[in-house]
Amino acid sequence: MQKNISLTGQGAHAGAPPGKRRKSWAGRELHHFKNNRELFLLSLPGLLYKLIFAYIPMIGLIIAFKNYRYDLGIFGSKWVGLDNFRYLFTTDTAWRITRNTVLYNTAYILVGTSAALLLAILMNEIKAKVSKFYQTALFLPHFLSWVLVGYVAYAFLNHSDGFINRTLESFGLNPVSWYQNAAPWPVILILVQLWKVVGFNTLIYFAGIIGINSEYYEAARIDGATKRQMAFKITIPLMAPIIIIMLILSIGNMFRGDFGLHYFIPNNSGFLYGSTDIIDTYVYRALREVGNVSMSAATGFYQSVVGLVLVLTANGIVRKVDPDNSLW
């Protein structure tokens, strides 16, 4: 058993251990595999699941490069090269939707992560019973679909009898045509997004914090550390893996906008597209009537490829700075 451990330990380092030079590459690899086989078996059900439900259907990615005809099928349809991608790049709007998608997602990531992290740290400071109540409350919006949030937002924002305009009027201010005025929308969208997801993210970070070994805090308290010091010196460093993972996951979806948020909350108002339109809403508008499978597949493929490039870059940077916390 002792031997087993040391070998597994070597497995993590790619360099060939001395004294095994005689074996061929395949033989060595088989040897490594044998040492890792128990862990491999543990992951096997998940790997098989992904193979069947994710990798096999990926054959369908080729639809993006074909003129998909239902009678000819995925393999029989004609190749058309990059034709299906063209509509995304031919107009000036391409710049607008790309810019909006990236900027909004960046804002959501920054605002969402810092708010959730702060709330999670604060939540750890108060009594468990009370914090459970807050968790539940903050999590509530997660249950509402965007369509319904859209109705609620409308009750607040609509021109003639929305709550906000009524309040403005009661203070003697002029009502605002929220759905025809693009300028305030970046703020509105960021707030609504925060409102909807902050509970979810807080929960994840909170679960991470309570998993931290309390001995660390005990030791820090004995050394006379302040709460703030503990947060920055213990909590955040120990939370780094989960924070970095959450960040990298978000970066992977940088080019994928939240359709429901950007479609239902601004009420799909054409006046606001300048500041609300993202790739996903544009595609919906462009393809709604045509219903073209190939063109929507092309969009998804484009978003995925950019996401992959971004994630590889982000992970590469993390790996340089802090190899232990990189994803791979």
Next chain:
Amino acid sequence: MKKRLFGVLALVLLAASVLSACGGNGNNGNNGNSAGGTATEGAQTAAPATDSGTEELKPVELTWYYPLSQLQADQAKVQEEVNKIVKEKINATVKLMPVAVGDYVQKMNTVLAAGEKFDILWTGYMLKPEELVRKGAIQPMDDLLDQYAPELKADVPQVMWDGLSVDGEIYGIPNQQINGSRYGFIIQKRFADKYNLDTASIKKLADIEPFLAQIKQNEPDIIPFGVFGTSFINPQSHDDQYWVVPGLDDHFYIKTDDPTYTLHRYPEEELDNFRLASKWYKEGYIYKDAATEKMNDYLTKGQIAVDFNVTLKPGVEAEVKAKNGGNEVITVPLSDWFSNGYSATTNQSISRTAANPERAMMLLNLVNTDKDLYNLLCNGVAGVHYEKTTGDYIKALPDSRYMPNMDWVFGSVFNSYLKEGQPENVWEETKKINSDSEVNPVGAFKFNSEPVNTEIANLNAVWGEYKRGLVTGTLDFEETWPALYGKLKEAGEEKYVAEVTKQFEQFLKDKGLKK
């Protein structure tokens, strides 16, 4: 160790087979046959059945997808009754597959794209048969119609068959209903009476202006003109000068008396509608938030004085009254009845994957000729879901668990029982309109959008941004149009026009309209 590995693999395989077995059971438990099973069975039986005529039809199961605005609690009961009739008449059973209307397009596009085996689907306004033909989803039915549904073929006017033909072959059976347009105003009676509106003096769109001014001045809570911009208002679709070219984006026209059928794109007269809207918006005749609100919210409150409508059909007054808070309305037509051909609004098509197309055709023939079967689908079982009152009139029973209220989804509405408020001769009147309407000379033109998919997608996106603003006049036309036109050009306007022109010229040649 190898043993262990094999053990796990075996376990996984076992799990997979158990899963698939469950799935199979699910299907069987549900309705006797899984779709796959029927398909192969049907393929083998189809040929002999055709040869030996209708006497010895082998039993088959047909699957029929259609949209419903709300799914019905007693669907199973109605299906059972339907099958009693269908079994007796054509020895088939039909599996009714209603899909909620909001999901219909997504679900059917997936089902069709996946090549799932089924027989009949509803096509129409939101799932256009011509698009489905280009994607290879549905099959032509000329021969089937001649062989298995001669009565139906004869019953439907030629213009509808033309409207459902793509490249000379028929791809759908119309659910016959009104097929004419007559546009004009629907005006709340209380205001027309109060301000002594002289309806005879209103001949064109602009003539209503003085009346709108009166409403604006005296009725502060009322929206004078109920336009919310979801569809274009263009009388040029047919007036004394123009016909619209149907099946495109509603911005191509031909002149009424032009023997050369020259295409006109965005003629001044059409743009004048936007100018008028800009003016009316500034005057306050159009609601200030019209471009971002839903018309229905104001209609139900009875807040809309005048509404522009393109199908002022018989009985529309009763229909609108029910929708607008019970206020009585009068109609003021601005045009005669006309028809842009048949725009394939509501039909049944046969899937390319249908195992038994001929039996599907028999069923469709039956639905359109057997009044009992049709009304069973529309209204449910007599005595359980509705009761007959006098003559052909029926009344839904309270708390009925089956009332789809979408007669036009199943078949020709001319076979339907009458509901309260419908005039007794409503179907004769409707048929008369269908046969007497002036027909658009280029109504049968069918555009193949495939060569310009990219351009159409981008044009749709541009119009999506500006449409409601322009139609409601919220965006000032003169200020907006140059920028908008620039964007349209950038989106591929010219290439699109060139392709349309090319295909339209070909169409004119083929039809002998132009030498």
Next chain:
Amino acid sequence: MARKFEFSKLFINLLFTLLSLIVILPFLLVVAVSLTDEKSLTANGYQFIPETFSLDAYRYLLDAPDILFRAYGVTITITIVGALLGLLLTAMTAYVISRQDYRYNRVTTFYVFFTMLFSGGLVPSYILITQYLHLKDSLWALILPILLSPFNIMVMKGFMSKIPLEIIESAKIDGAREFRIFFRIILPLSTPALATLGLLISFTYWNEWFNAMLYIDDPNKVPLQLLLVRTLNSIEFLTTNSEFTGQLGIDLSSFPNSSARMAIAVLAGGPMLVIFPFFQRFFVKGLTVGSLKG
């Protein structure tokens, strides 16, 4: 020192109370609207305090209670089965890739992560589920497609990578095999993480309607959310396609109105308030290596 401490706690509590209020306020609006008489909604718009109180919306929805109860049954079934199975698989996969000493750690992580970015899309999945696995009208069609999300695996990995390798090494010295280590040591150590992920997975199943829309035609197997979302979708479709409804004479007044839409949300979300505390019980501090060894 002690007083300052109390003060900051008070401040934190105040902050959270304020935040909770902001979050709950729109929620209260939803509940209030669901209890308002439709006529007063038409006249006054949404209001926090109903002018005319009415239970009509709930009466409308509970009109066919058999359907609603069956839908609850389906949803509860897929939520329990899906959450248990999903959580186990997520933990197994995540644990393996969280082990820094596992030779295939990086490649497996990438293998899993890649499926978050790329997917074959709707059509191939539909073909797989219906034509190869034959899962149409089976509850497995609701459970399997969303069983194992790469996002959850990655989050779980984040939690598990905090477990010190020494614990595992020492267990090995004691002669434990990997399976035993995972089930006896790792899982108990990860209780808060498991509870969080369990919660997230259950919510995914509770809210699932899209696969049901595609794969379930049998009215007896429709989950709650599909029943409700379907109605919402149809209203949304019909009100935004007014030219369609106008031409075909669909009478929108026969539809559930705004109060019913909100009642739908209440019925769908309400039971979650029971599930939430169930998982919260496992959010316990101080479960450490020491306590485990004891």
